[in-house]
Amino acid sequence: MDIFAEIRALVVDALAELERRGDLPEGLPRESIAVEPPRDPAHGDMATNAAMVLSKPAGRKPREIAEHLVPILAGDDRIASAEVAGPGFINMRVSPALFARVLRAALESGDGFGRSNLGGGRRVNVEFVSANPTGPLHVGHARGAVFGDALASLLDFTGHDVTREYYINDGGAQVDTLARSVHLRYLEAHGREVDFPDEAYPGDYLVGVGEALKDKVGDAHIDAEEDVWLAETREFATDAMMDLIKLDLSKLDICMDVFFSEKSLYGTGRIEAALEDLDGKGLIYEGVLEPPKGKPVEDWEPREQTLFKSTEHGDDVDRPVRKSDGSWTYFAPDIAYHHDKIVRGFDELIDVFGADHGGYVRRMKAAVSALSGGKVPLDVKLTQLVKLYQDEEPVKMSKRGGTFVTLSEVVERVGPDVARFHMLTRKNDAPLDFDLVKVLGQSRENPVWYVQYANARIHSVLGKARDMGIDTSDAALAGFDASQIGHAAELSMAAKIAEWPRLVEIAARAHEPHRVAFYLYDLASEFHGLWNRGVSDDSLRFLVEGDRNATVAKIALIRSAAVVISAGFGILGVTPVEEMR
Secondary structure, X not given: OXXXXXXXXXXXXXXXXXXXXXXXXXXOOOOOOOEXXXXXXXXXXXXXXXXXXXXXXXXXXXXXXXXXXXXXXXXXXXXXEEEEEXXXXXXXXXXXXXXXXXXXXXXXXXXXXXXXXXXXOOEEEEEOOOOOOOOOOEHHHHHHHXXXXXXXXXXXXXXXEEEEEEEEOOXXXXXXXXXXHHHHHHHHHOOOOOOOOOOOOOOHHHHHHHHHHHHHHOOOOOOOOHHHHHHHHHHHHHHHHHHHHHHHHHHOOXXXXXXXXXXXXXXXXXXXXXXXXXXXXXXXEEEOOOOOOOOOOXXXXXXXXXXXXXHHHOOOOOEEEEOOOOOEOOHHHHHHHHHHHHHOOOOEEEEEEEHHHHHHHHHHHHHHHHHHOOOOOEEEXXXXXXXXXXXXXXXXXXXXXXXXXXXXXXXXXXXXXXXXXXXXXXXXXOOEEEEOOHHHOOOOOOHHHHHHXXXXXXXXXXXXXXXXXXXXXXXXHOOOOHHHOOOHHHHHHHHHHHOHHHHHHHHHHXXXXXXXXXXXXXXXXXXXXXXXXXXXXXXXXXXXOOOHHHHHHHXXXXXXXXXXXXHHHHHHOOOOOOOXX
């Protein structure tokens, strides 16, 4: 139940009435009309820009239009008051009865409150993490993993058919380096002294892989030439790393639907097929790129190469797909991979990349636009770096990781719920500070604790109400007496609960799950504020001695908040707690 959409429809109907009266010209555009919470809650529950956006096409002053609209809006039972503000905005307060409908909808829908069919079953592929299979995931990967998984859940919540996908980069030179590093650990397992070159992966996580390889092949590879053992070791090491990565993801309760191997694109004609598709559209040619200006262009050569006319689809320079020696560039298999996604019938693609892939965005969007004829949108989300601290001191690298702190180490320190929520307390493209001590603190400055504490407090009240013999089931609470909720602080909390369906839709459209975390913090603030007021104002206490009707109504209010917290946590992948220790 989205009361903002409901009141927007009321505004549109009011405009139609004014057109019928002749107070406004007919056929005015409606697309830009919005009804949303005002920036300052003191101004009301909702505000509309209708008069402002229609002023120019109507040829009237905004305040003139607003003054015609206000009496019609105020005459509706759902609107308690409406007034013109500033140059022509209209601020509205809604009736307590409308808020009561919202609370009942929350109690009747449970965790499904706010669900919608916004996506209409559109098939969306969310590719995230996709780390090279050369070691365990680090804390930076954790941010992309949490963001991608929460975004997928958000889209599922709003009626999209979502596929979570991991692209295994197992076709490049880095897996050969992995194989050589594992071979050195294999030799160590046989008691040999080895030196690790600078390009090798030095982390302790490969010690067990080397020992496992020894168990599998014995001493067959000890003195063998590289061409004898490289392919087998590469496959063995890649499988071992993917098992480790899947284990790391499971610690954050992330389960991928598809693991797609880059290697499966080579020697199968799939790269060729994708480029033939582009060639058939006149987008592949042989040429020499101009020398790059400023930042170097990846794979630039001062000689003829096979190029993709990516500039015809929004890129700033055409991109090489085959080098002068006939080998593929890094971009070619990525084109083929996205071609495969389109062939699989996805209506929308989302790629979650690390911030270091920012230069890859335009070319990838150009490729998808060209391959799909502009029919399949690609949204690339970049996740910025995570700076890890312990009590404000930078955390040193992990011996196990070699050059980084692993995801597993972070989750073991703070738990998956804290890790997930905190990773979403900043917009994905903003840097994130993660203090292993502060994220476990018990104060308002710790968002995850603050929201969990609100949920635990609500369940504590529910438990006490049951001890008083009150039926606290959602079905029973849904029959509450709306007249018992009338204080401004109570209505303010109801107004915040009413924002949830609209917030979910906005977050889904923008592909911004952090909005859910921000909203939950604000809702928790409303609840804690109401709790604190009840300490000094008996009329705001949730359990009203001798007044069962008032108690049921107040419990219905806070139980509705718990329903929304649970739904929001479900999207973020966080388990709500009912008791704090």
